Amino acid sequence: MVKLKIGVIGAGAAGYFSAIHAAKNGGEVVILEKTSKVLSKVKISGGGRCNVTHDAREVSKLVKNFPRGEKFLKKTFRHFAVNDTIEWFEKRKVKLKTEPDGRMFPVSDSSQSIIDVLEKEAEMSGVIVNRNFNVASILKNAEFFEVSDGKRKLTFDRIIICSGGSPKAEGFSFIEKVGHTIVPPIPSLFTFNTPEEPIRKLMGISLPHAHVRLEGTKLSYDGPLLITHWGVSGPAVLKLSAFGAKWLHEKDYIANAHIRWVASLSEQDIVQYLQAFKNQHPKKKVASNPLLELPGRLWEHLVQVAEINENLLWQDISKKHFNRFVQNLFCYIVNVKGKTTFKEEFVTAGGVELSEVDPETLESKIVKGLFFAGEVLNIDGITGGFNFQAAWSTGYLAGRNVNRPY
Missing domain, CATH: 3.50.50.60 (FAD/NAD(P)-binding domain)
Incomplete structure (x- = not known):
């Protein structure tokens, strides 16, 4: 034959x-x-x-x-x-x-x-x-x-x-x-560039289980998140980029990404956790006592973004600043402008x-x-x-x- x-x-x-x-x-x-x-x-x-x-x-x-x-x-x-x-x-x-x-x-x-x-x-x-x-x-x-x-x-x-x-x-x-x-x-599979976001100064910080969502869509993904010198990366972002590839392409890679630093916690969970800590430790400084197992540098950044004074005690925090801080923990918004191909794995x-x-x-x-x-x-x-x-x-x-x- x-x-x-x-x-x-x-x-x-x-x-x-x-x-x-x-x-x-x-x-x-x-x-x-x-x-x-x-x-x-x-x-x-x-x-x-x-x-x-x-x-x-x-x-x-x-x-x-x-x-x-x-x-x-x-x-x-x-x-x-x-x-x-x-x-x-x-x-x-x-x-x-x-x-x-x-x-x-x-x-x-x-x-x-x-x-x-x-x-x-x-x-x-x-x-x-x-x-x-x-x-x-x-x-x-x-x-x-x-x-x-x-x-x-x-x-x-x-x-x-x-x-x-x-x-x-x-x-x-x-x-x-x-x-x-x-x-x-x-x-497909790319990181989000955030050239105008101050978060980039936190490069090297990683979160084990964050939640990332693209504003205006139902597209979201949970997983490890990494802050880099150009923006945000890690499996959560890469996987989201794959499912959102067409939508992001149509938007010319300009979008808002919403980050929940601890994916497993709801907004109410965060409120209750912070309220309990405030009641138990009223005289501790907000800025210098990281909670929710977040890295210290990220915690300090979120405090600054909420416009909370670095010497402010938990007992003195206003309702306005408390709510703003909760918002940054639950839904931190970054402006995405562009992308970077993930390593050589095109x-x-x-x-x-x-x-x-x-x-x-x-x-x-x-x-x-x-x-x-x-x-x-x-x-x-x-x-x-x-x-x-x-x-x-x-x-x-x-x-x-x-x-x-x-």
């Missing part, structure tokens, strides 16, 4: 995973990578540790972490989800561990462990990696696909596109030319329109024999290992189905 020639465009997580499974299912596989490096995003992920997946074992819970692609992935994850990922790596002697927040990393705490196993599996499966081949066009005729970088031409029976996200629509032009619709890319919303792809096989509904996997699709997850899980799942399905006889 003649092997089908399979071309995989992109040497990232989805590209390698789809190539490995395509080869194991009888394909003659070549990966085409536009740069000289492979698995570069895997290398830097999680600060070099590689956040392989997330401990969200139930598909119904897993899909809730994808601002775009939830319904599509619900079908895809039925075939390959978190347990399958763990099993696949552990069968190849790469054991994973779970951190308190649910993120999963290799026990080695090194992304090289993941890179090594993917490269080894690909090599053992006979996958060839062709570097510095930047695909400019794909042409489909009755018999095969012709892939060109403008100089060289290669032919394949089937194609899996795993070229990843792109900050610009031009990055998807070769896909548009074969007849697919591209949802224009916009940034994620975009946008890509191939999902209605044009079969979620059960990852095959194009428009071009027979063309498949997709990974962030090239209009799918993106919040930070925490979800984007890699989508890459493993879509890569697995594309690789498994690409050799199917027609």
